[in-house]
Amino acid sequence: MTYIDIKNCTKIFKNGMEKIYANNNINFVINRGELVIILGSSGAGKSTLLNILGGMENCSSGDIIIDGKNISHYSHKKLTKYRRYDVGFVFQFYNLIPNLTAKENVELAAELVANAMPADKALKLVGLENRMNNFPSQLSGGEQQRVAIARAIAKNPKLLLCDEPTGALDYKTGKKILNLLQTMCHNSGVTTIIVTHNSAIAPIADKIIHIQDGQVKKIDINSDPTSIDDIEW
Numbered sequence: 543m544t545y546i547d548i549k550n551c552t553k554i555f556k557n558g559m560e561k562i563y564a565n566n567n568i569n570f571v572i573n574r575g576e577l578v579i580i581l582g583s584s585g586a587g588k589s590t591l592l593n594i595l596g597g598m599e600n601c602s603s604g605d606i607i608i609d610g611k612n613i614s615h616y617s618h619k620k621l622t623k624y625r626r627y628d629v630g631f632v633f634q635f636y637n638l639i640p641n642l643t644a645k646e647n648v649e650l651a652a653e654l655v656a657n658a659m660p661a662d663k664a665l666k667l668v669g670l671e672n673r674m675n676n677f678p679s680q681l682s683g684g685e686q687q688r689v690a691i692a693r694a695i696a697k698n699p700k701l702l703l704c705d706e707p708t709g710a711l712d713y714k715t716g717k718k719i720l721n722l723l724q725t726m727c728h729n730s731g732v733t734t735i736i737v738t739h740n741s742a743i744a745p746i747a748d749k750i751i752h753i754q755d756g757q758v759k760k761i762d763i764n765s766d767p768t769s770i771d772d773i774e775w
């Protein structure tokens with residue numbers, strides 16, 4: 543069942559007289575519960591696309607239909623509501639609040655929505671039940687990213703957007719985080735999008751959207767995704 547239908551999406555940034563086509567007539571469909579990788583080199587337009595899907599940016603033209611609703615016509619207020627209730631974000635550098643514990647970081651996000659998952663449950667899901675009272679500085683990069691994932695999923699989002707979630711992590715820790723995202727996506731049914739420049743991890747996804755120069759170059763459908771444990775790079 544279609545969850546995201548993006549039609550002719552173009553995003554232009556202006557730099558003085560120059561026009562930068564960060565996204566140039568993008569089209570694709572993502573089904574509910576799919577694990578999708580958006581793959582492309584630096585400057586290809588991946589983060590811009592993710593920000594548009596997450597309601598953080600408006601497209602210059604085109605339609606962004608999420609769960610049957612066209613968010614490209616949303617007011618500022620409606621977009622805020624969409625971001626708050628429907629979307630969980632995971633960033634490369636975790637973006638945790640340093641003077642709050644792991645549990646408090648998760649609770650803060652959970653407080654934004656009704657019917658959130660209890661923070662300790664979310665932290666247990668990411669394997670951090672014994673580190674709930676630690677501050678970010680007392681946790682490794684991989685553990686901080688787990689807190690960030692717990693914070694995102696505690697809101698019970700329909701869509702989980704991850705921008706280079708393993709970009710700041712070493713190989714082994716990065717693999718563990720991807721394993722967690724793949725397992726959670728398949729177990730919980732939350733539509734999950736991972737943006738990366740690392741083509742080696744593409745086989746773990748149900749769908750791979752290749753972006754180059756702001757355009758979709760190719761879409762691969764993977765009927766039998768590989769476990770991250772079986773991938774080397």
Ligand SMILES: Nc1ncnc2c1ncn2[C@@H]1O[C@H](COP(=O)(O)OP(=O)(O)OP(=O)(O)O)[C@@H](O)[C@H]1O
Binds near residue numbers: 556557589590
């Ligand atoms: N706010 C902005 N103002 C002007 N240009 C922008 C802005 N945001 C992005 N761009 C430009 O749009 C293009 C796409 O950028 P984007 O960040 O989406 O690429 P990316 O694929 O995520 O790259 P990276 O992997 O390096 O983060 C780039 O040329 C970038 O310089």
